[in-house]
Amino acid sequence: xxxxxxxxxxxxxxxxxxxxxxxxxxxxxxxxxxxxxxxxxxxxxxxxxxxxxxxxxxxxxxxxxxxxxxxxxxxxxxxxxxxxxxxxxxxxxxxxxxxxxxxxxxxxxxxxxxxxxxxxxxxxxxxxxxxxxxxxxxxxxxxxxxxxxxxxxxxxxxxxxxxxxxxxxxxxxxxxxxxxxxxxxxxxxxxxxxxxxxxxxxxxxxxxxxxxxxxxxxxxxxxxxxxxxxxxxxxxxxxxxxxxxxxxxxxxxxxxxxxxxxxxxxxxxxxxxxxxxxxxxxxxxxxxxxxxxxxxxxxxxxxxxxxxxxxxxxxxxxxxxxxxxxxxxxxxxxxxxxxxxxxxxxxxxxxxxxxxxxxxxxxxxxxxxxxxxxxxxxxxxxxxxxxxxxxxxxxxxxxxxxxxxxxxxxxxxxxxxxxxxxxxxxxxxxxxxxxxxxxxxxxxxxxxxxxxxxxxxxxxxxxxxxxxxxxxxxxxxxxxxxxxxxxxxxxxxxxxxxxxxxxxxxxxxxxxxxxxxxxxxxxxxxxxxxxxxxxxxxxxxxxxxxxxxxxxxxxxxxxxxxxxxxxx
RNA sequence: GGCGGGGUAGCUCAGUUGGUGAGAGCGCAGGAUUCAUAACCCUGAGGUCGGCGGUUCAAAUCCGCCCCCCGCUACCA
Numbered sequence: 133x134x135x136x137x138x139x140x141x142x143x144x145x146x147x148x149x150x151x152x153x154x155x156x157x158x159x160x161x162x163x164x165x166x167x168x169x170x171x172x173x174x175x176x177x178x179x180x181x182x183x184x185x186x187x188x189x190x191x192x193x194x195x196x197x198x199x200x201x202x203x204x205x206x207x208x209x210x211x212x213x214x215x216x217x218x219x220x221x222x223x224x225x226x227x228x229x230x231x232x233x234x235x236x237x238x239x240x241x242x243x244x245x246x247x248x249x250x251x252x253x254x255x256x257x258x259x260x261x262x263x264x265x266x267x268x269x270x271x272x273x274x275x276x277x278x279x280x281x282x283x284x285x286x287x288x289x290x291x292x293x294x295x296x297x298x299x300x301x302x303x304x305x306x307x308x309x310x311x312x313x314x315x316x317x318x319x320x321x322x323x324x325x326x327x328x329x330x331x332x333x334x335x336x337x338x339x340x341x342x343x344x345x346x347x348x349x350x351x352x353x354x355x356x357x358x359x360x361x362x363x364x365x366x367x368x369x370x371x372x373x374x375x376x377x378x379x380x381x382x383x384x385x386x387x388x389x390x391x392x393x394x395x396x397x398x399x400x401x402x403x404x405x406x407x408x409x410x411x412x413x414x415x416x417x418x419x420x421x422x423x424x425x426x427x428x429x430x431x432x433x434x435x436x437x438x439x440x441x442x443x444x445x446x447x448x449x450x451x452x453x454x455x456x457x458x459x460x461x462x463x464x465x466x467x468x469x470x471x472x473x474x475x476x477x478x479x480x481x482x483x484x485x486x487x488x489x490x491x492x493x494x495x496x497x498x499x500x501x502x503x504x505x506x507x508x509x510x511x512x513x514x515x516x517x518x519x520x521x522x523x524x525x526x527x528x529x530x531x532x533x534x535x536x537x538x539x540x541x542x543x544x545x546x547x548x549x550x551x552x553x554x555x556x557x558x559x560x561x562x563x564x565x566x567x568x569x570x571x572x573x574x575x576x577x578x579x580x581x582x583x584x585x586x587x588x589x590x591x592x593x594x595x596x597x598x599x600x601x602x603x604x605x606x607x608x609x610x611x612x613x614x615x616x617x618x619x620x621x622x623x624x625x626x627x628x629x630x631x632x633x634x635x636x637x638x639x640x641x642x643x644x645x646x647x648x649x650x651x652x653x654x655x656x657x658x659x660x661x662x663x664x665x666x667x668x669x670x671x672x673x674x675x676x677x678x679x680x681x682x683x684x685x686x687x688x689x690x691x692x693x694x695x696x697x698x699x700x
Numbered sequence: 701g702g703c704g705g706g707g708u709a710g711c712u713c714a715g716u717u718g719g720u721g722a723g724a725g726c727g728c729a730g731g732a733u734u735c736a737u738a739a740c741c742c743u744g745a746g747g748u749c750g751g752c753g754g755u756u757c758a759a760a761u762c763c764g765c766c767c768c769c770c771g772c773u774a775c776c777a
Binding site for chain 1: 769
């Protein structure tokens with residue numbers, strides 16, 4: 133079976149991520165990685181922080197910190213939050229680590245050897261007081277079209293027109309407010325993507341099974357024609373323009389553009405992983421070193437698609453070296469907070485660390501994945517969240533586990549009953565489960581997460597329906613053996629549910645295995661058939677009824693959170 | 701402005717190679733049940749499928765025009 137390489141878009145270093153960022157790439161990638169591992173497929177799941185660029189420098193300055201220190205702290209915060217959410221990265225790296233420096237410089241060098249890089253001189257806004265060049269977004273001024281006084285250099289938020297910084301009347305630095313700005317010449321390296329148009333177009337055309345959203349974004353860029361792109365910036369924090377330690381003359385105060393080095397970190401993070409684990413990273417990334425056998429799946433938000441379908445492939449293909457390129461690609465839309473944007477500065481929305489202070493990770497994981505923004509932007513509301521958690525997790529799944537373990541304990545003791553044998557009801561259940569598991573597995577395989585979790589919920593419901601039909605609490609009055617068989621069947625269902633649910637609610641799944649003292653790694657192997665799963669326990673196995681798996685969310689909690697997190 | 705995505709029950713969403721009475725979950729109403737977290741299970745009510753026009757025996761689905769929401773537009777990442 134092919135090996136699977138999974139990457140999640142790299143979260144930017146600047147601050148803890150919100151629920152929208154989480155469900156936009158890291159969480160669906162985790163669910164898929166867990167699913168693949170449970171299927172027994174050799175899986176490598178890689179992520180990292182994306183640490184370079186202007187926002188990191190400015191945030192560090194605002195915090196009164198050295199950039200490197202700031203990034204180190206932020207990295208630890210993000211890593212901790214990811215761990216707490218159960219994100220099962222094989223490695224969570226940093227784009228500022230040495231392997232990415234080496235590799236980025238390697239790519240720039242090879243691309244230049246292939247004649248795909250040249251120096252060009254740009255004119256750009258320079259802020260004398262800030263002592264830095266300003267990206268278009270960091271220049272503000274009066275819009276020449278509508279007179280709005282806080283138009284940005286790239287676009288006017290008032291009239292929506294696209295602008296060039298030189299168009300602005302009375303421009304000033306958005307960083308300091310200083311009007312002491314001027315145009316200055318600056319030299320940069322350009323990646324000659326125009327020359328690669330055909331190669332990229334051909335490569336994109338060969339990707340038959342990309343989702344519609346992905347394909348249309350890639351094709352749009354190609355249709356407009358690829359443009360040569362500057363891959364360096366006038367910044368201090370980043371990967372210096374140097375090859376084998378030699379700074380490039382004229383580029384002493386420049387670094388590579390964050391979007392050039394960030395995707396390279398997918399590879400470099402794998403190298404970091406190999407340093408840690410002693411494994412060979414090249415067999416995952418070099419088709420001449422075994423990576424032909426790899427299926428590479430990328431997860432990202434829709435804003436990232438062009439960079440992953442065009443820019444990063446241009447780097448890889450342009451090198452003419454045998455690098456592995458993406459096979460399947462899952463892009464998600466945005467999760468909004470009550471229809472608007474999540475915002476740190478305006479205290480709108482819930483961030484990863486805050487979420488876990490309110491409730492355990494699985495509550496969030498389930499709701500986010502079952503309502504993932506796949507076809508369109510989706511709105512997160514606390515009311516919807518509470519309703520989904522209470523109904524799906526507490527009433528359907530949690531209650532199922534609770535009712536049957538308590539019933540068994542009361543009537544048969546803390547041991548799986550061995551009497552009786554399965555009959556018609558169990559045969560019907562098995563048949564129904566086989567069909568549902570097949571559909572669920574397929575939907576996970578093709579990464580249709582909303583559909584997959586409709587299936588999973590349906591599987592849980594089938595458990596409750598079965599109990600309703602089997603009604604051991606009635607049967608036991610006249611036919612103890614029949615009651616025993618159905619209790620045994622229901623207890624087996626708990627283990628089956630745990631295995632199937634583990635990709636999305638891993639913490640709870642492991643609690644469910646723990647009821648029976650099962651080893652999660654063994655017990656969570658993807659079930660071959662419902663029949664096999666239902667015959668795991670023959671009787672005599674001891675168990676411990678668990679505490680309630682999911683507490684319900686109360687209305688007054690929702691009200692308090694609305695207040696706290698700026699719901700509208 | 702250009703491009704892309706979306707507009708289907710009160711809410712969140714499925715549903716297009718055009719075709720049996722337009723679906724699910726939540727919410728709501730009724731019923732059944734008592735093992736269970738006032739939970740589970742069954743039944744039901746509820747929709748001019750954004751608007752107008754067209755093609756067709758037949759349109760949520762195809763075509764045209766229009767309205768609304770979101771995103772991207774290559775120096776934010």
